[in-house]
Amino acid sequence: MSSEGRYTAMPILAAKSDSTPRITVVTPSYNQGDFLEQTLQSVLQQDYPNLQYIVVDGGSSDQSGEILDKYSEQITQVIREPDEGQSDAICKGLNLADGDFFNWINSDDLLMPGALHELAANFTPDIDLYTFPVSVFGQDTESYPMRNENLSAKAILRSDRYSFCQPGLWFRTAMLRGCGGIDRSLNYGFDWDLLIRYLAAHPRVHYSQAVGAAFRLHPDSKTVVEFAKDDVQANRFLMESAQIRDKLESALSPKLASASRLGRRRQPWNDYLIKTLDDRDRSPLGAACEIFWRSLKQPRVACSTRSLGALARLLSRYVRPKFYQASRDQ
Numbered sequence: 001m002s003s004e005g006r007y008t009a010m011p012i013l014a015a016k017s018d019s020t021p022r023i024t025v026v027t028p029s030y031n032q033g034d035f036l037e038q039t040l041q042s043v044l045q046q047d048y049p050n051l052q053y054i055v056v057d058g059g060s061s062d063q064s065g066e067i068l069d070k071y072s073e074q075i076t077q078v079i080r081e082p083d084e085g086q087s088d089a090i091c092k093g094l095n096l097a098d099g100d101f102f103n104w105i106n107s108d109d110l111l112m113p114g115a116l117h118e119l120a121a122n123f124t125p126d127i128d129l130y131t132f133p134v135s136v137f138g139q140d141t142e143s144y145p146m147r148n149e150n151l152s153a154k155a156i157l158r159s160d161r162y163s164f165c166q167p168g169l170w171f172r173t174a175m176l177r178g179c180g181g182i183d184r185s186l187n188y189g190f191d192w193d194l195l196i197r198y199l200a201a202h203p204r205v206h207y208s209q210a211v212g213a214a215f216r217l218h219p220d221s222k223t224v225v226e227f228a229k230d231d232v233q234a235n236r237f238l239m240e241s242a243q244i245r246d247k248l249e250s251a252l253s254p255k256l257a258s259a260s261r262l263g264r265r266r267q268p269w270n271d272y273l274i275k276t277l278d279d280r281d282r283s284p285l286g287a288a289c290e291i292f293w294r295s296l297k298q299p300r301v302a303c304s305t306r307s308l309g310a311l312a313r314l315l316s317r318y319v320r321p322k323f324y325q326a327s328r329d330q
Contacts, residue, residue: 020050023119026103029106043105103169118212129206133146153197175201266304
């Protein structure tokens with residue numbers, strides 16, 4: 001990638017080879033003309049010989065049409081028709097998928113060079129889900145890695161927040177279909193719902209150490225829009241997660257249903273931690289003491305790594321000014 005964040009031109013697709021696994025990538029898109037070409041290039045420039053690349057455009061009115069025309073001969077199939085949203089678009093691609101492995105790369109995200117070759121070489125029969133770390137970046141944000149780690153249906157259900165980054169998750173297509181596929185009735189949490197159901201049936205996960213994708217933050221992305229909302233009740237990701245839990249708790253095993261109920265109970269506690277950390281007018285020592293004592297009263301809900309992290313941050317705010325003052329006084 002160049003310093004401007006764009007990929008330089010290079011030969012696009014090698015000839016199909018029957019000796020390599022077939023990989024299906026789907027890109028759902030709607031009016032993402034500012035980023036779409038970078039996404040297309042990042043997939044096509046993998047130079048992977050057995051790629052099925054499907055782009056599903058929901059009837060964009062911006063420059064997306066011209067961009068898709070430019071790359072139409074290099075894309076396996078372009079679908080241009082109205083859809084019911086992102087999940088519906090991905091389902092259209094999944095219905096056509098003939099690859100062994102499957103993922104979707106949104107039209108504002110990127111695949112990192114070499115990702116498909118690593119996937120093909122290392123996605124062995126004893127692996128159900130192949131994961132990469134993902135680089136999170138934005139115009140005014142210094143990039144940082146987000147690791148997909150410790151993934152299980154139970155761990156995800158016990159958490160009230162997203163604990164994975166979807167562009168770095170690669171599924172076996174047959175297993176994905178076998179667990180019910182993508183729920184097109186969901187608009188925000190369909191990846192969360194899918195991953196829980198998939199891991200409940202297919203728990204063997206491989207964790208690559210190489211960054212395999214890049215997740216873009218920008219003012220119009222659903223992630224930024226929803227998680228920037230101060231009112232938790234207005235956050236549609238979290239609102240839809242309650243609907244998903246209702247569905248899953250009646251369908252999954254009793255142990256997983258219990259994990260989901262614990263996740264529900266943890267949401268108010270974690271909202272409390274966030275608000276406490278954001279309150280800079282409050283004594284950090286007093287806030288840390290309150291978190292500690294409240295944790296003792298409800299240990300199953302509150303004794304967690306997130307609570308320990310909040311305590312560490314508050315205590316560092318308390319200790320650091322005193323350390324600097326002592327250094328100046330010496």
